[in-house]
Amino acid sequence: MGKTGSGSGGLADDRALLGRTSTAERVADILRTRIAEGFFPPGTRLSEDSIGSALGVSRNTLREAFRLLTHERLLVHVLNRGVFVRVLAVGDVIDIYRTRRLVERAVVHDLGKPPFRLDGLVRAVAQGERDAREGDWRGVSTANIHFHRELVALAGSDRMDELMRGVLAELRLVFHLVDDPRALHEPYLIRNREILDALRAGERAEAERLLVEYLDDSRDQLIRVYTGSSGNDPVTAAG
Structure with a gap:
């Protein structure tokens, strides 16, 4: 099932977030964030002892958090072996991008009249460009995730944010399978800025067009990573 890490991923730093009202949902939120930021790669076994100690939570609370994240398809329980971060298949990639296209495109399409509140997008673009200059491609990946989260946040919908x-x-789990993260992420730094610039100019339709092309190209690129194909239509090749 892959590598077995220390199982804590620096989680002691997040212990203060739990406070006195520690719940399985809040533990799950911390672990979800850590997965999204790349601290727990696919195939990593999560240690109950290490994580429970780092966060100062009971075994029962932690197991409930694991159950929640298993339901979200981020973790998988293997009988007699433990809980692991999921390794995704090509069908998962296609479904992730189908969902992203439906949600992100709808958010941009349904934006009201400009000006739009773009502070979060501005910060994400700036962070990605800073990380790229420093050669921190995992940081670029995280900034890219934040860009799209902030894009969806423009809808002002807690349900969309949670989804x-x-x-x-899950998308971050796909990124871990890419051998050359610079080749994957660098072109999208420019495309993130183009989407931001279109929204700044109040050109919602242009931003929507750029976003759809972006998502389709990104999906096809990642499917090629899974299938190893270079010439065939990646969606068709994936079956």
């Missing part, structure tokens, strides 16, 4: 947190955490 996309899980979807984008």
Whole structure:
């Protein structure tokens, strides 16, 4: 099932977030964020002892958090072996992008009249460009995830935000399978800025067009990683 890490991923730093009202949902939220930020790669076994100690939560609370994340398709329980971060298949990639296209495109399409509140997008674009200059491609990946989360946040919908947190955490699991993260992420730095510039100019239709092309190209690129194909239509090749 893959690598076995220390199982805590620096989670002691997040212990203060739990406070006195520690719940399985809040533990799950911390772990989901850590998965989305790349601290737990696919195939990593999550240690109950290490994580429970780092966060200061009971075994029962942690197991409930694991159950919630298993329901979200981020974790998988293997009998007699433990809980692991899921390794996704090509069908998962196609479904993730189908969901992203439906949600993200709808958000941009349904935006009201400009000006739009773009502070979160501005910060995400700036962070990605900073990380790229420093050669931190995992940081670029995280900034890209934040860009799309902030894009969905423009809808002002808690339900959409919750849905996309899980979807984008799954997407991070796909990114881990890419051998050359720079080749994957660098072209999208420019495309993120183009989408931001279109929204700044109040050109919602242009931003929507750029976003759809972006998502289709990104999907096809990642499917080629899974299938190893270079010439065939990747969606057809994936079956």
